[in-house]
Amino acid sequence: MPATFDQKIHETLADANLQLAIYTATGRLMDHRKHAVEPAALPDYQELRTNAHAIKQHAIDHLDHYLEQFEANVTAHGGKVVYAKDATEAADFVLALAKQHGARLIVKSKSMTTEEIDLNERLAHHDLEPVETDLGEYILQLAHQRPYHIVAPALHMTRYDVADIFARRLGVPNETVIEKQTMTARAVLRQKFLAADIGISGANFLVADSGAVVVVENEGNARLTTSAPAVHIAIAGIEKVIPRAQDLAVFLKLLARSATGQALTVYTSFLSGPRRAGEIDGPEEFYVVLLDNGRSRLLADREKRQSLYCIRCGACLNHCPVYRKIGGHSFPWIYSGPIGAIITPQFLGVMREPGLPFASSLCGACAEVCPVKIDIPKVLLELRAEVKKAEEREGKGRVERLAFKLWAWVMCHPRMYEMAAMAARSLAPADNSGWMRRVPALMDLPPVRAWLSQRDLPPAPPRSFREMWRKR
Amino acid sequence: MPKRVALFVTCIVDQLFPKVGMAMAEVLERLGYQVDFPEDQTCCGQPAFNTGYRPEARQVARHFLKVFRDAEYIVVPSGSCTSMIVHHFEDLFHNDSDGVAAARTLAPRVFEFSRFLLEVAGADDVGARLDEVVTYHDSCHALREFGIQDGPRRLLAHVRGLELREMDAATECCGFGGTFSVKFPEVSGGMARTKIDSIVRTGARTVVAVDCSCLMQIQGAMSRAGLPLATMHLAEVLASR
Amino acid sequence: MSREHVLHKVRTALGRTAGQAIAEPPPARLRIPVVDVETRIASLLRNVEALAGKTRRVATREDARAYVSGVLDSKSAVASNAPFLRECGITELPGVRSGLTDAHELRVHCATAGLGITSADYALADTGTLVMLASADEARLISLLPPVHIAVVPAERVLTSLDELFTVVPHPDARTSSMVLITGPSRTADIEQILVRGVHGPGEIHVVVVG
Numbered sequence: 001m002p003a004t005f006d007q008k009i010h011e012t013l014a015d016a017n018l019q020l021a022i023y024t025a026t027g028r029l030m031d032h033r034k035h036a037v038e039p040a041a042l043p044d045y046q047e048l049r050t051n052a053h054a055i056k057q058h059a060i061d062h063l064d065h066y067l068e069q070f071e072a073n074v075t076a077h078g079g080k081v082v083y084a085k086d087a088t089e090a091a092d093f094v095l096a097l098a099k100q101h102g103a104r105l106i107v108k109s110k111s112m113t114t115e116e117i118d119l120n121e122r123l124a125h126h127d128l129e130p131v132e133t134d135l136g137e138y139i140l141q142l143a144h145q146r147p148y149h150i151v152a153p154a155l156h157m158t159r160y161d162v163a164d165i166f167a168r169r170l171g172v173p174n175e176t177v178i179e180k181q182t183m184t185a186r187a188v189l190r191q192k193f194l195a196a197d198i199g200i201s202g203a204n205f206l207v208a209d210s211g212a213v214v215v216v217e218n219e220g221n222a223r224l225t226t227s228a229p230a231v232h233i234a235i236a237g238i239e240k241v242i243p244r245a246q247d248l249a250v251f252l253k254l255l256a257r258s259a260t261g262q263a264l265t266v267y268t269s270f271l272s273g274p275r276r277a278g279e280i281d282g283p284e285e286f287y288v289v290l291l292d293n294g295r296s297r298l299l300a301d302r303e304k305r306q307s308l309y310c311i312r313c314g315a316c317l318n319h320c321p322v323y324r325k326i327g328g329h330s331f332p333w334i335y336s337g338p339i340g341a342i343i344t345p346q347f348l349g350v351m352r353e354p355g356l357p358f359a360s361s362l363c364g365a366c367a368e369v370c371p372v373k374i375d376i377p378k379v380l381l382e383l384r385a386e387v388k389k390a391e392e393r394e395g396k397g398r399v400e401r402l403a404f405k406l407w408a409w410v411m412c413h414p415r416m417y418e419m420a421a422m423a424a425r426s427l428a429p430a431d432n433s434g435w436m437r438r439v440p441a442l443m444d445l446p447p448v449r450a451w452l453s454q455r456d457l458p459p460a461p462p463r464s465f466r467e468m469w470r471k472r
Numbered sequence: 473m474p475k476r477v478a479l480f481v482t483c484i485v486d487q488l489f490p491k492v493g494m495a496m497a498e499v500l501e502r503l504g505y506q507v508d509f510p511e512d513q514t515c516c517g518q519p520a521f522n523t524g525y526r527p528e529a530r531q532v533a534r535h536f537l538k539v540f541r542d543a544e545y546i547v548v549p550s551g552s553c554t555s556m557i558v559h560h561f562e563d564l565f566h567n568d569s570d571g572v573a574a575a576r577t578l579a580p581r582v583f584e585f586s587r588f589l590l591e592v593a594g595a596d597d598v599g600a601r602l603d604e605v606v607t608y609h610d611s612c613h614a615l616r617e618f619g620i621q622d623g624p625r626r627l628l629a630h631v632r633g634l635e636l637r638e639m640d641a642a643t644e645c646c647g648f649g650g651t652f653s654v655k656f657p658e659v660s661g662g663m664a665r666t667k668i669d670s671i672v673r674t675g676a677r678t679v680v681a682v683d684c685s686c687l688m689q690i691q692g693a694m695s696r697a698g699l700p701l702a703t704m705h706l707a708e709v710l711a712s713r
Numbered sequence: 714m715s716r717e718h719v720l721h722k723v724r725t726a727l728g729r730t731a732g733q734a735i736a737e738p739p740p741a742r743l744r745i746p747v748v749d750v751e752t753r754i755a756s757l758l759r760n761v762e763a764l765a766g767k768t769r770r771v772a773t774r775e776d777a778r779a780y781v782s783g784v785l786d787s788k789s790a791v792a793s794n795a796p797f798l799r800e801c802g803i804t805e806l807p808g809v810r811s812g813l814t815d816a817h818e819l820r821v822h823c824a825t826a827g828l829g830i831t832s833a834d835y836a837l838a839d840t841g842t843l844v845m846l847a848s849a850d851e852a853r854l855i856s857l858l859p860p861v862h863i864a865v866v867p868a869e870r871v872l873t874s875l876d877e878l879f880t881v882v883p884h885p886d887a888r889t890s891s892m893v894l895i896t897g898p899s900r901t902a903d904i905e906q907i908l909v910r911g912v913h914g915p916g917e918i919h920v921v922v923v924g
Binding site for chain 2: 326
């Protein structure tokens with residue numbers, strides 16, 4: 001039986017080392033971002049956010065137009081666009097192309113979209129060898145684990161974990177010095193880059209007026225993935241389209257600063273088509289797989305459509321006090337943190353993990369740092385309403401629904417409210433000068449018990465405000 | 473002729489922290505306002521809205537609109553309740569044009585307490601005195617939905633005898649979040665404990681905030697941890713003499 | 714594949730019809746700061762150094778050659794076919810292989826060379842960025858495979874910012890299949906957030922501004 005959401009949360013909270021790792025890593029990323037976007041560093045920050053939101057809104061609202069423009073330009077540059085309605089179609093395309101080329105070794109740069117569609121599993125099943133080349137993703141691949149965080153995938157691992165994984169899977173001596181571990185990976189992966197038949201990347205942006213795929217990274221593995229093999233396939237969600245190359249002047253200023261606090265990542269590649277006549281190196285074939293996989297369904301909802309504006313910076317994860325406690329692996333899908341909490345129910349259905357939209361205090365820290373101004377708390381509230389409607393349809397949660405119906409009736413009838421409140425106060429222990437650790441049996445309801453599991457309850461005052469007011 | 477304000481004390485203050493309501497009234501009267509308490513008030517509907525029960529929240533919101541329809545100013549000792557009324561009532565009534573109109577007419581008249589003092593009453597010194605070392609917790613809704621951050625600190629700065637020590641992570645959520653506190657108690661409790669660590673590091677003896685739900689969460693966790701620290705709503709601090 | 718299927722679903726979701734006109738996009742936002750050449754260059758070098766890159770400002774091409782020679786220090790190198798490198802005499806330095814036009818040959822040399830030497834099409838002052846467009850003059854792998862990368866850039870190619878780049882080059886795709894912005898040496902912090910340089914790309918970079 002796979003662990004439930006609550007179980008995974010509990011396990012993560014109980015692991016003191018993991019708590020420290022998550023807290024420290026996210027704290028550092030928050031700090032870096034703060035220094036990169038403060039007025040002295042980026043005076044236009046708020047204006048850029050507004051612009052970015054407006055551009056995304058426009059692109060998404062006219063997505064069909066921009067997809068077609070993108071496709072025309074990719075084609076004009078000698079590339080090919082493939083539309084994949086779901087994970088199977090995307091993987092089928094890669095498999096067919098690999099077969100056509102007699103390809104076996106595939107290098108991959110970091111792409112959440114390819115994890116979303118379980119591409120590696122599918123490729124490996126057909127005797128292809130997909131190798132993750134981003135250091136964090138490579139380690140995870142060897143360890144058969146999912147990423148922990150959108151931008152820092154191996155955030156939960158220590159150098160000792162990495163030493164064990166490398167020793168076990170690569171047959172190298174147990175080495176705990178991080179720089180040496182990195183050099184080991186470098187040496188192994190260098191051979192893969194140079195021998196690979198196909199390179200698969202994601203795309204941070206798809207530029208409609210240029211037919212270009214934009215990939216940002218710090219290591220150089222994406223450049224190698226997209227330059228060394230003869231074939232480059234970029235797989236990206238349809239929502240990644242932006243109208244113009246010039247719009248990158250807005251997005252690139254926000255992405256790295258929001259993600260890691262860098263002004264720009266070390267490498268930003270703007271790739272349009274296979275190598276041109278006269279160019280010396282680069283792929284001979286260039287494909288872009290435009291993945292739907294449920295995105296078109298999200299588009300239909302005007303209020304929640306903004307969930308597709310995400311540029312995957314990870315800032316919402318870093319600032320979320322809930323993520324900082326429960327970590328990335330508690331989430332049911334590949335996308336974690338606040339953005340994961342709003343897109344997972346929309347992609348997989350609200351009843352896949354009905355608790356997910358409720359695993360938030362709605363503090364709004366995410367919305368405050370989102371470079372494209374997605375109103376995450378608003379979408380969470382909408383999803384909560386959808387969960388309750390779905391529960392009603394499925395005949396679940398009857399007791400809670402009834403309780404709230406009763407509650408609403410009482411709250412609309414002031415005299416009933418006063419009587420109910422007085423009755424509740426009379427249940428409280430008589431001698432109650434201090435905060436309470438326990439309650440009498442009559443008050444022992446699940447929400448009260450849940451509250452008391454973590455903190456004390458306030459004593460009931462002898463008189464309510466309105467009673468005091470009347471006696472003034 | 474003194475101006476009139478209507479108090480919306482909120483259900484949590486009414487039932488659990490009535491002194492906060494009394495303190496709020498006292499400060500407003502000190503500033504020359506005539507304070508009304510429309511007796512039919514109950515709740516803003518946030519618990520139902522927060523939990524996904526929009527029809528139920530709508531019913532309660534309608535009742536609220538009726539009770540406060542004629543009030544010129546409505547003062548609220550809570551950022552989250554003010555946010556519910558000012559930002560979310562419209563969401564509840566999106567198919568009901570009368571409801572939307574009523575919500576829109578009401579919204580500009582509803583003020584969180586500290587904002588009322590500073591922006592309407594124009595007062596940052598209310599003649600308060602409290603010999604105490606305090607720290608201030610930025611309640612999320614007040615902070616992020618209304619930009620309430622400098623305001624309470626300005627008001628506290630004028631309280632004679634008061635020393636304010638800033639905690640690191642003052643703007644981090646205390647972990648209450650309404651139903652979140654009981655649906656995900658372990659996470660909520662963890663967030664409260666992180667907040668308390670921050671509080672303890674200041675050496676302050678009292679935590680001040682503009683929202684009783686935050687104070688209930690923080691005080692409840694401090695009590696459980698056996699810490700001899702107290703909480704006070706901003707209104708209570710300002711009412712002190 | 715599913716072209717019509719996906720586009721149809723998108724249009725239906727948006728309430729749009731095939732070929733329907735679009736509203737005007739928000740105007741492109743490009744703000745070019747006014748900065749004189751000297752300040753620009755100083756800013757570029759400062760920003761490269763802040764990222765642990767090495768920099769040198771030289772007056773003449775000979776000085777550029779001398780600097781590169783010093784860094785070379787009898788190691789092997791691959792130089793791009795950028796005319797400017799030839800003008801500086803850098804392609805004549807001992808141990809430097811240039812004039813490569815065959816992809817396979819280039820790859821073999823880049824994989825074993827100790828240094829890659831290129832020019833750059835532009836440099837961006839406010840972020841310490843080199844802009845490399847792939848062409849007959851500049852291959853992709855030279856600035857990528859060897860562990861050290863030296864870029865020798867004429868002063869007039871130093872721009873202020875990204876905004877200026879996208880004003881001067883609004884359509885990179887019209888010129889090249891690959892435009893790469895290089896900002897500092899390759900790095901990762903994937904393990905315990907500890908910074909390590911030179912993961913896949915060069916761990917050491919030098920930016921020489923000439924003139």
